[in-house]
Amino acid sequence: MQFFSTRDKSVKISASKAIITGIAPDGGLYVPCEFPKLTLDEIKSLESMDYAERTAFILSKYLTEYNFERLTSACKKAYAKFDGDPAPVVKVDDNEYVLELYHGPTHAFKDMALTVLPFLLKEGCTLNGQKENVLILTATSGDTGKSALEGFKDNDGVKIMVFYPDEGVSKMQKLQMITQEGDNVNVCAVKGNFDDCQSAVKRIFNDSEVRKTIADNGYKFSSANSINFGRLAPQIAYYFSAYSDLAQVGEIEYGEKVNFCVPTGNFGNILACYYAKQMGLPVGKMICASNKNNILTDFFHTGSYDVNREFYKTTSPSMDILISSNLERLVFEFSGRSDTLTAERMKALSTKGIYSITDKEREDLSKEFYAGFATEEETFDTINSYFEDYDYATEPHTAIGLKVARDFKEEFGEDEKVVCLSTASPYKFPTDVLKAMTGKELQDPFKASEKIADLTAMPMPESLNKLMVAKKRFTNTVTRENLLDEVLKFIKK
Numbered sequence: 001m002q003f004f005s006t007r008d009k010s011v012k013i014s015a016s017k018a019i020i021t022g023i024a025p026d027g028g029l030y031v032p033c034e035f036p037k038l039t040l041d042e043i044k045s046l047e048s049m050d051y052a053e054r055t056a057f058i059l060s061k062y063l064t065e066y067n068f069e070r071l072t073s074a075c076k077k078a079y080a081k082f083d084g085d086p087a088p089v090v091k092v093d094d095n096e097y098v099l100e101l102y103h104g105p106t107h108a109f110k111d112m113a114l115t116v117l118p119f120l121l122k123e124g125c126t127l128n129g130q131k132e133n134v135l136i137l138t139a140t141s142g143d144t145g146k147s148a149l150e151g152f153k154d155n156d157g158v159k160i161m162v163f164y165p166d167e168g169v170s171k172m173q174k175l176q177m178i179t180q181e182g183d184n185v186n187v188c189a190v191k192g193n194f195d196d197c198q199s200a201v202k203r204i205f206n207d208s209e210v211r212k213t214i215a216d217n218g219y220k221f222s223s224a225n226s227i228n229f230g231r232l233a234p235q236i237a238y239y240f241s242a243y244s245d246l247a248q249v250g251e252i253e254y255g256e257k258v259n260f261c262v263p264t265g266n267f268g269n270i271l272a273c274y275y276a277k278q279m280g281l282p283v284g285k286m287i288c289a290s291n292k293n294n295i296l297t298d299f300f301h302t303g304s305y306d307v308n309r310e311f312y313k314t315t316s317p318s319m320d321i322l323i324s325s326n327l328e329r330l331v332f333e334f335s336g337r338s339d340t341l342t343a344e345r346m347k348a349l350s351t352k353g354i355y356s357i358t359d360k361e362r363e364d365l366s367k368e369f370y371a372g373f374a375t376e377e378e379t380f381d382t383i384n385s386y387f388e389d390y391d392y393a394t395e396p397h398t399a400i401g402l403k404v405a406r407d408f409k410e411e412f413g414e415d416e417k418v419v420c421l422s423t424a425s426p427y428k429f430p431t432d433v434l435k436a437m438t439g440k441e442l443q444d445p446f447k448a449s450e451k452i453a454d455l456t457a458m459p460m461p462e463s464l465n466k467l468m469v470a471k472k473r474f475t476n477t478v479t480r481e482n483l484l485d486e487v488l489k490f491i492k493k
């Protein structure tokens with residue numbers, strides 16, 4: 001399978017090359033030249049596979065030059081790090097299901113891909129004869145950072161550096177990162193919000209001078225952000241897996257359409273659903289749920305993507321994003337795969353902070369997507385009602401999805417089947433979760449966690465509990481202008 005950039009279709013490269021490069025030299029994102037298709041029989045065949053095998057099967061459709069046995073054993077190793085089933089589907093009510101994606105090592109859905117990415121990247125280097133060490137730079141809104149650090153720690157030939165917005169992440173998320181173990185890791189807080197962080201990292205990536213300096217030191221850049229196709233690809237698998245599970249227990253018939261509701265930030269997770277649909281998965285509507293930073297809701301409703309607006313800090317930090325990078329891949333598809341149009345729009349976005357799609361494109365989008373958002377109050381109310389009504393513990397990101405799924409059902413009918421993706425464990429946001437469940441406000445995340453454990457049947461994950469006494473290794477804060485200096489210091493160490 002070959003890949004090209006959303007901004008220039010003339011150069012085609014292999015999947016492994018797309019993964020080790022991360023972002024295209026023209027600033028565009030790599031997309032498959034066409035979508036591989038699965039027949040209904042192939043989808044049925046997933047029933048007899050475990051989660052790791054399902055993922056390897058889906059990956060093999062794109063990563064055609066990877067050896068299938070090695071791919072399978074890498075997936076088995078990755079998903080063995082999870083606590084039980086990596087992607088269980090829980091029925092909460094009639095026609096309402098939650099796909100829990102937070103049972104991995106860092107308790108957020110990012111683990112679904114970041115436990116597999118190190119293999120994809122290193123195998124990719126081998127396949128391409130790349131001898132240089134890999135330097136991974138990652139901007140995080142909270143969960144990617146920890147998940148990437150954990151995935152790449154102590155990997156030979158790889159150094160990883162993570163940047164997070166100071167004050168922009170939860171206490172637990174911050175603790176997880178600044179206590180990270182491993183000899184090849186570095187973590188740095190950056191003054192500003194996630195968009196500042198992400199654009200500063202992207203600038204370093206696209207600077208040819210910097211690339212040369214890095215190369216002189218024996219390194220080549222790669223990215224663990226969801227702009228990397230290696231991040232996106234493993235995420236496609238859980239949509240197929242959930243469908244297979246629902247069919248297997250008789251909740252749906254094969255061929256029946258299912259709607260998926262996704263709490264969205266950088267648009268990676270929901271884009272994977274779109275890819276699954278292009279591959280032949282019977283998906284109805286893709287429901288894009290946002291928090292108070294509802295730029296995507298506005299985009300789907302108006303056809304204009306406009307970042308000239310206020311940025312809000314919310315209790316769902318991983319969705320506090322104004323520039324959703326992966327939307328570029330969707331805009332590319334709906335433009336009729338026009339690279340010139342996509343390049344123009346992305347240029348307008350970076351210079352004017354706004355671009356618009358045509359009415360026709362907006363109408364086409366609205367046939368596939370439903371978009372909505374939840375305010376902070378609605379988010380807290382939703383956590384509370386799922387706890388009270390269903391005895392189901394959830395956290396702010398997931399609750400936003402649950403709320404928007406309810407809005408969708410009000411409009412399209414209660415008999416629509418919706419699978420809501422749960423993206424993090426309640427224990428990553430314990431103070432807010434406890435407040436929403438009980439009204440009680442505790443500052444200490446560990447005390448709040450203890451209370452949640454008392455109230456629910458859900459034990460606190462041991463790895464989070466241990467953070468209480470873990471050594472804080474990375475306490476540095478830099479400005480955006482100094483980010484590059486930190487990177488250079490790190491590779492020379």
Ligand SMILES: *Cc1c(COP(=O)(O)O)cnc(C)c1O
Nearest residue numbers: 143265266267268269318397423
């Ligand atoms: C990253 C993240 C999201 C957003 O996912 P995208 O792929 O960036 O849209 C939602 N919830 C949580 C908990 C996350 O970590």
